[in-house]
Every structure is written in C-alpha cells, then in structure tokens.
Amino acid sequence: MNIRPATFALIVFFAAILAFFCIFAPRFATPSTFENLMAGFSFVAILAIGQSFPILTRGIDLSIGAIVAVVGMVTFDLSLIFHLPGYIILPIALLVGTLAGAINGLLIVYLRLQPFIATLATLATYRGLVYAISGRQLVPGLSTTPISDKWITGLENYYDVGGWLGLSKLIGMPWFPLSFFVMLGLFALFQIILLGTRFGRDVHTVGGNFEAARLAGINTGRIIIAAYAISGFCAGVAALLLVARLTTSTEALGFGMELTAIAAAVIGGVSLAGGVGSVFGPALGAFFLGVVLLGLTQMGISQYVQQIITGAILLAAVGYDRLLVLRRQRRVTANISQVAADG
Amino acid sequence: MADTPIIKAIGLTKVYGNLPALSDANLTVMPGEVRALIGSNGAGKSTLIKILTGAVSPTLGRVQLNGETAPLGDPSEMIRRGVACIYQHSNLAPAMSVLDNMFLGRQRAYRFGLLDRRRQRKEALALLEKHAIDLDLDATVANLPTVKQKEVEIMKALALDARAILMDEPTGWLAASEVAKLHATIRALKGRGVGIVYISHMLDEIFAVCDTMTIMRDGKVIAESAVADIDRPRVVALMVGEKLARESAQATHQKRQPRGTGEVRLSAKNLTKRGVFRDISFDLHAGEIFCITGLIGSKRTELIRTFFGSDRFDSGTLEVEGKSVAFRGPTQAIAHGIGFVPEDRHREGLMLDMSMTENLAMATLNRFHRAGLISLRKMVEAGKRSIANLSIQPPDGKRPVRLLSGGNQQKVLVGKWLNLGPRIIILDEPTVGVDVGAKAEIYAILRAERDRGAAVLVVSSDLEEVMTVADRIGVMAAGRLKAVHDADKTGMDEIVREIGGDA
Numbered sequence: 001m002n003i004r005p006a007t008f009a010l011i012v013f014f015a016a017i018l019a020f021f022c023i024f025a026p027r028f029a030t031p032s033t034f035e036n037l038m039a040g041f042s043f044v045a046i047l048a049i050g051q052s053f054p055i056l057t058r059g060i061d062l063s064i065g066a067i068v069a070v071v072g073m074v075t076f077d078l079s080l081i082f083h084l085p086g087y088i089i090l091p092i093a094l095l096v097g098t099l100a101g102a103i104n105g106l107l108i109v110y111l112r113l114q115p116f117i118a119t120l121a122t123l124a125t126y127r128g129l130v131y132a133i134s135g136r137q138l139v140p141g142l143s144t145t146p147i148s149d150k151w152i153t154g155l156e157n158y159y160d161v162g163g164w165l166g167l168s169k170l171i172g173m174p175w176f177p178l179s180f181f182v183m184l185g186l187f188a189l190f191q192i193i194l195l196g197t198r199f200g201r202d203v204h205t206v207g208g209n210f211e212a213a214r215l216a217g218i219n220t221g222r223i224i225i226a227a228y229a230i231s232g233f234c235a236g237v238a239a240l241l242l243v244a245r246l247t248t249s250t251e252a253l254g255f256g257m258e259l260t261a262i263a264a265a266v267i268g269g270v271s272l273a274g275g276v277g278s279v280f281g282p283a284l285g286a287f288f289l290g291v292v293l294l295g296l297t298q299m300g301i302s303q304y305v306q307q308i309i310t311g312a313i314l315l316a317a318v319g320y321d322r323l324l325v326l327r328r329q330r331r332v333t334a335n336i337s338q339v340a341a342d343g
Numbered sequence: 344m345a346d347t348p349i350i351k352a353i354g355l356t357k358v359y360g361n362l363p364a365l366s367d368a369n370l371t372v373m374p375g376e377v378r379a380l381i382g383s384n385g386a387g388k389s390t391l392i393k394i395l396t397g398a399v400s401p402t403l404g405r406v407q408l409n410g411e412t413a414p415l416g417d418p419s420e421m422i423r424r425g426v427a428c429i430y431q432h433s434n435l436a437p438a439m440s441v442l443d444n445m446f447l448g449r450q451r452a453y454r455f456g457l458l459d460r461r462r463q464r465k466e467a468l469a470l471l472e473k474h475a476i477d478l479d480l481d482a483t484v485a486n487l488p489t490v491k492q493k494e495v496e497i498m499k500a501l502a503l504d505a506r507a508i509l510m511d512e513p514t515g516w517l518a519a520s521e522v523a524k525l526h527a528t529i530r531a532l533k534g535r536g537v538g539i540v541y542i543s544h545m546l547d548e549i550f551a552v553c554d555t556m557t558i559m560r561d562g563k564v565i566a567e568s569a570v571a572d573i574d575r576p577r578v579v580a581l582m583v584g585e586k587l588a589r590e591s592a593q594a595t596h597q598k599r600q601p602r603g604t605g606e607v608r609l610s611a612k613n614l615t616k617r618g619v620f621r622d623i624s625f626d627l628h629a630g631e632i633f634c635i636t637g638l639i640g641s642k643r644t645e646l647i648r649t650f651f652g653s654d655r656f657d658s659g660t661l662e663v664e665g666k667s668v669a670f671r672g673p674t675q676a677i678a679h680g681i682g683f684v685p686e687d688r689h690r691e692g693l694m695l696d697m698s699m700t701e702n703l704a705m706a707t708l709n710r711f712h713r714a715g716l717i718s719l720r721k722m723v724e725a726g727k728r729s730i731a732n733l734s735i736q737p738p739d740g741k742r743p744v745r746l747l748s749g750g751n752q753q754k755v756l757v758g759k760w761l762n763l764g765p766r767i768i769i770l771d772e773p774t775v776g777v778d779v780g781a782k783a784e785i786y787a788i789l790r791a792e793r794d795r796g797a798a799v800l801v802v803s804s805d806l807e808e809v810m811t812v813a814d815r816i817g818v819m820a821a822g823r824l825k826a827v828h829d830a831d832k833t834g835m836d837e838i839v840r841e842i843g844g845d846a
C-alpha cells in the first residue's frame with residue numbers, strides 16, 4: 001500500500017508543527033500537554049473517523065454534533081431517571097447514535113435529498129429532540145445530580161503506560177486516557193473495513209463514480225445508508241466518552257463539533273470530491289488541529305485568533321485537495337497527448 | 344447449445360411519460376456473433392441497451408438469456424447472467440487501482456467481506472495474459488491514458504466471464520491504431536463464442552468488424568441484415584429515411600470556395616504555447632470554411648481556445664481583422680465578433696435544464712433589455728425565429744434542452760452563437776454524437792454562415808466531415824500545423840497520410 005501524497009504531506013506538517021510548538025511554546029513539551037491532547041481530541045478523532053464515510057461517498061454529515069447531544073441526553077435520562085444499569089445503557093446509547101445516522105442515510109437514499117440539506121434538517125431536528133427529552137428540564141433537581149454509574153464513569157480512566165513499559169524512568173510520559181485507546185480501536189477497525197473489505201471498496205466506488213457503481217450491480221443505497229450509520233455510531237461513541245468526562249450531559253453537548261470533524265477529515269486528505277481517502281488521515285487531522293489549538297493557547301494567543309487560524313488551515317487543506325484533483329485531471333490530458341504523439 | 348441465442352429480446356417497449364422511446368423491438372444475438380446496432384440519435388438504441396444491462400426496466404416485453412427468461416431492471420442480475428457493457432462514457436472509479444476497477448462491485452472476498460486480493464490478482468493476471476493486454480494492475484486509473492482506461496473497461500467486462508458484451512460507441516475516443524487493436528480483441532472474443540452487440544456511428548467500423556446488423560429508427564427496429572448482404576448507401580438510407588439521404592448526398596457535391604472573398608478575418612503568425620503547440624501560421628478568410636483535422640491530442644482544441652481567449656499563447660501574433668490582439672478572456676473575443684461552439688456541449692455549452700429559448704438567447708441577452716429588464720416576449724420571438732431557421736425538432740421553445748436529441752442540442756448551441764451574427768465562428772467537433780440527418784443539417788447551417796460572409800473555422804476528427812464541408816483543410820500533428828490544402832485539390836488519402844505522418 002503506497003502512501004498518498006496528501007497523507008504524506010499531513011505527516012510532515014504534523015511533525016513540523018509539533019516541533020515548532022515544542023521549541024517556541026512555553027511548557028508545551030511536557031507530559032501534561034500530551035495528556036490534554038489525547039484526552040481532549042480523541043473524541044474529535046473518533047468523530048472525524050466517522051465523518052470520513054459520508055464524505056467518501058461524496059456526501060457530508062452535518063448532524064453529528066446533534067447526534068452527540070441526543071446520545072448524551074439518552075444516556076443521562078436512562079441513568080438518572082430510569083436508573084438502568086450501565087451495561088444496558090451503553091449498547092442502547094450506541095444503537096440510538098447508529099439509528100440517528102441511518103435515518104440520515106434513509107432520507108438521502110429514499111427521498112433523494114442532497115446530503116447537505118438532509119443532514120442540515122436532521123441537525124435542527126435532533127437538536128430540538130434533545131430539548132424535548134432533556135431530563136434536566138423534565139425532572140426538577142436532576143441538573144445538578146452527577147451520573148455515578150461505574151460502567152459510564154469508568155470510560156474516563158487513565159493508564160500509566162509509560163510506567164508499565166518502564167519508559168517513565170527515562171523521560172516524562174503522559175498517562176494515556178481510555179478514550180485514546182477507544183479511538184485507536186475504532187481507527188484499526190474502520191481502516192481494515194475501508195481497505196480490506198468489499199464494503200470498503202464499494203464505499204470508494206460509490207463516491208468515486210456513482211453511476212459506475214450502480215451499473216456494476218453495487219447496492220448503492222445500502223452502502224450510503226451504512227456510511228451514515230457508521231458516522232452516527234462514531235458520534236455515539238464520542239458522546240459516551242464526553243458524558244463520562246463531564247459525569248452529566250447538557251442540551252448543548254457537541255455543539256459545532258460537526259465542523260471540527262469535517263475540518264479534521266478534510267485536513268486528513270479525505271477528498272470532498274468523493275472516493276479518495278482513508279480513516280488514518282482524519283484521525284491524524286484531529287490531533288493536528290489539537291496540537292495547533294493547544295500550542296496557540298500556551299503561546300497566549302486569543303481564542304478568536306485561534307478560530308481564524310483554524311479556518312485558514314481548513315482553507316489550505318481544501319485548496320490542497322482541489323489542487324490534487326486538478327493535477328489528476330491534467331495528468332489524464334497530458335497522457336492523451338503523449339499517446340497521440342507516440343502514435 | 345449453439346442454437347440457443349445468448350440474448351433474445353422480444354417485444355421490448357419503453358414509454359417515458361407519453362413518449363415511446365422504444366416500441367416492440369426484437370434483438371437476437373447468437374454465440375460468436377457480432378451484431379451492429381445502428382440508427383440515428385433518438386432511434387432507441389440507448390434505451391434498448393439500458394434495458395439489457397438492467398439500468399432501465401421496460402414497459403412491455405421480455406428478455407431471454409441463454410434460453411431462460413431473465414428478470415429485468417436489476418443490473419446485478421444481468422451481470423450475474425453474463426451480460427456486460429462497455430459504455431460510451433467511462434464507468435470506472437478514477438481514484439482506485441486498475442485491479443479494484445476490474446472487480447468493481449464483485450470483489451472476490453472471504454467470509455465477513457474480507458478481500459481475497461491474492462485470488463483477485465491471480466485471476467486478473469490470467470485474463471491479461473489470455474488476451475495479451477498489458478496493464479499495470481496497481482496503477483491508479485486516473486493516471487492512465489484514455490486508451491488504457493478503455494482497456495480496463497474491456498478487462499472489467501471480461502473478468503465477468505461475460506457471455507455477451509454490449510459496446511456503446513467503444514471507439515469514440517480512440518486513435519486509429521487503437522481501434523484496430525480493439526477490433527482484434529473483438530475477433531478473439533468472437534472466436535470464444537462470446538456474443539457482441541456493437542453500437543457505432545462509424546460505418547467503417549461496422550463493415551470492418553460486424554457480422555450482422557439491426558437498424559433502428561424512431562424507436563423501432565426497421566431492418567435486419569447480414570453485413571455482407573447490404574451496402575452503405577442502403578444502410579444510410581434506412582437509418583435516416585430516403586428523403587434526408589438524398590439531401591445529404593447532394594450536399595457532398597457543393598462547390599468549394601477556398602479563401603472565400605479573400606478578406607483576411609483572422610491571422611495567426613508563429614503562434615506558440617510552450618509544450619503545447621508551436622509555430623502555427625495561417626489566415627482565415629471571410630466566406631470560407633477552414634477545417635483543422637488531426638489525431639486526438641494533436642492540440643487542435645488547445646489552439647482554437649487561444650483564438651477565443653479561454654487560453655493564452657506564449658509568443659507569436661494573432662490578428663483579428665488586421666488588428667493584433669491578445670484576448671484575456673472570452674468576453675473580449677465575443678466583443679470582436681468571435682463565436683465559439685465547444686466540443687463538450689453538456690459541460691461547456693448548454694444549460695441542460697433551461698429551455699431552448701433561454702439557451703438560444705444566452706449570448707445575446709442584452710438585446711432583449713428594456714429599461715434594464717429582459718423582455719420575455721422579445722426573447723420568445725427571437726427564439727421562435729431561430730428554431731424555425733435551424734429547424735430544431737420539436738419546435739417548442741419552452742422545452743428543456745435536456746430532452747432534445749444530441750443533434751438538436753447541437754443546433755441549439757450553434758444557434759446561440761449565430762444570434763450574435765459573428766464575423767468569425769469557431770466550432771470544435773460540431774457533430775460528435777450527432778446522427779447522419781442532423782449532421783447534414785448542421786453542414787447546411789455552416790454553409791449558410793459562410794455564404795453570409797462569416798469566416799468559419801471547424802476542428803474535426805471526422806475525415807468524412809472534413810471532406811464534405813471544408814473549403815480548405817489544415818492538418819495538425821503533435822502541436823504543429825503540418826499542411827494546408829485547398830479542399831478541391833486534395834483527397835482523403837493524402838490527408839490520412841499526413842495525419843499519421845511522422846508524428
């Protein structure tokens with residue numbers, strides 16, 4: 001498997017920006033920074049991994065922030081109102097996320113809606129649903145009660161990997177949050193699915209040339225619905241990790257996260273033109289954004305400027321994607337003339 | 344076994360809205376038979392093919408594959424039963440590898456859908472060897488030249504172990520040597536008992552490679568014949584109907600007017616664009632049709648795009664009516680009275696969902712202004728005049744361009760520019776994908792423009808077209824203008840020699 005130029009560029013940029021902040025940002029090269037990075041951006045990486053699937057099919061999923069909130073509130077209600085045990089809540093919560101994603105897919109396939117429009121509509125709908133089912137509003141006093149179920153709070157846990165491996169004696173090592181390992185697990189799972197299974201190839205085909213996929217007998221509807229269901233599932237996982245961290249949920253949980261996830265996916269080289277990309281890039285893209293934001297914070301640069309810089313990075317990534325698409329087209333033209341000259 | 348047809352379509356009928364696209368069509372293909380399917384645009388060929396690939400389900404009729412009645416309207420079912428199709432437009436996923444594309448939608452897999460890449464590769468290599476085709480399985484399709492991409496499509500069909508292969512204009516973008524290679528592949532397939540349906544506008548190809556032909560017109564099958572039992576004029580007559588055939592025959596005996604009135608409208612001197620074309624010098628006169636021909640990739644399109652300002656040249660001079668110009672965009676070229684009809688009418692020329700009237704008026708909107716608003720009434724009237732002048736069918740200005748046949752779409756596109764009354768009109772492959780009847784009409788329009796005194800510059804790969812319509816012929820090869828001839832003093836064989844030449 002050869003590394004695509006976009007992926008390679010990202011790895012180089014990532015290393016460069018990391019080196020930059022380690023040198024220029026005070027107190028950046030410390031274990032606690034990396035702990036923050038992993039704890040604060042693993043769930044963004046998970047959202048970005050999920051987001052890759054709709055984008056690969058040449059769609060987009062704007063509703064994931066709202067799905068995070070729905071799943072968070074369902075968890076809140078089941079735990080604090082219905083007092084269900086965590087081992088029942090967790091699968092239900094993931095199922096709710098997956099279903100919410102699948103509904104996006106169904107709308108796109110059966111009502112033939114544009115993905116942008118369909119998920120913009122469900123973004124509003126799901127966000128409204130959160131208020132409707134909010135245990136904070138329905139049951140007085142619950143808003144200050146923390147979730148204490150061990151199954152849920154257990155998701156917020158840290159492991160002294162460096163200590164076990166004996167590396168801590170040599171250099172200061174951060175403790176690794178569980179969310180980081182969850183992210184690694186999902187990354188491995190979806191990378192194998194994308195590159196090594198028929199479903200993964202079909203996702204690429206549907207995004208790369210929809211008509212060819214249809215005429216090759218691929219069940220395009222099923223592929224698209226599955227792509228959005230995976231996106232919803234990942235939003236569900238991210239929601240559980242967030243709820244575990246906060247020991248509660250709010251109506252605003254996950255607000256605006258869809259944009260961060262889309263940014264991470266595009267920075268990670270998933271082409272908005274469809275059919276190009278994997279989940280490695282988006283995962284790395286999320287941490288790239290994380291390094292930039294944490295680094296700028298530690299350099300004392302204001303939140304607003306940070307947003308401008310994030311936007312600029314996104315523009316650069318989209319521009320680079322566009323450049324690659326153009327270059328691909330130009331190469332085809334060049335090849336044609338080469339053949340004509342040879343002939 | 345040999346007596347069971349691979350494909351037997353019986354009484355296929357397809358009605359869109361209340362327009363019958365196909366009525367009561369029969370088609371039979373025996374093992375080892377290459378059957379040509381020919382007809383004008385809108386004759387129902389595409390609909391018939393779409394039914395056979397399962398992309399469309401017919402309103403009436405049935406299809407037997409190897410003697411069994413097949414369920415219709417399901418692409419995967421038709422593929423499973425061994426019907427493959429090579430489409431006119433690419434049906435590959437450009438960002439994926441050749442290997443992935445060969446097994447598109449049918450990846451060999453273990454349990455849980457895990458890919459069996461080793462088996463895929465083995466099967467692919469065996470196929471490549473069997474058909475003596477050289478392809479890098481790991482190359483990304485987008486990086487391959489067009490001819491190679493076509494080979495990938497053929498391998499994709501062969502990987503199905505298809506009993507029947509439908510080929511819709513398979514040579515549309517191939518150079519002559521590649522066409523010969525494709526035909527060799529077809530003969531090899533035929534020898535192995537594969538049945539082939541071959542759709543093409545190129546009668547040469549049909550007489551070269553096909554055994555039998557089915558001729559369609561207006562959604563009906565109007566004749567079937569062995570290729571050996573029929574001659575070209577008869578085929579053309581059947582395709583377009585007797586009257587049009589007579590007219591197009593007359594059209595070829597037109598008088599040539601090299602250098603027209605003698606007035607130079609456009610003059611190129613040593614025009615060069617680095618790495619693309621160089622040292623192009625010629626004059627285009629008022630009242631003549633100048634055709635530039637050559638192979639695909641000989642940079643004809645790139646050259647004329649600089650005339651219209653949509654590309655720049657690096658050095659040399661371009662004069663329009665005696666004044667040196669370097670257009671920075673089409674707007675300036677239009678202001679100098681230049682009209683440009685691009686090759687890809689869908690992508691660059693027409694607004695498919697807008698009406699004929701709107702498309703016709705697009706380049707001349709400012710004529711219909713009244714107090715800053717567009718006068719719809721004036722626009723509709725102008726549209727009516729154009730539609731009548733160009734005899735666009737059906738003459739309904741409100742109809743979206745998408746619903747017109749290829750030939751009529753092309754007339755709309757040409758008409759849009761003629762409304763400007765251009766002094767120079769440039770056309771890139773004006774009759775690609777246009778049927779014989781509409782071709783003759785477009786030629787008549789071009790001649791009328793010439794006789795009006797316009798300078799007409801046509802880029803065309805279709806030699807028959809060049810010999811029919813040109814007053815003078817320029818031959819380009821590998822970015823250079825190799826020769827310019829008066830059309831009445833040269834012949835097809837000389838031009839062919841120069842096109843192939845030492846390029």
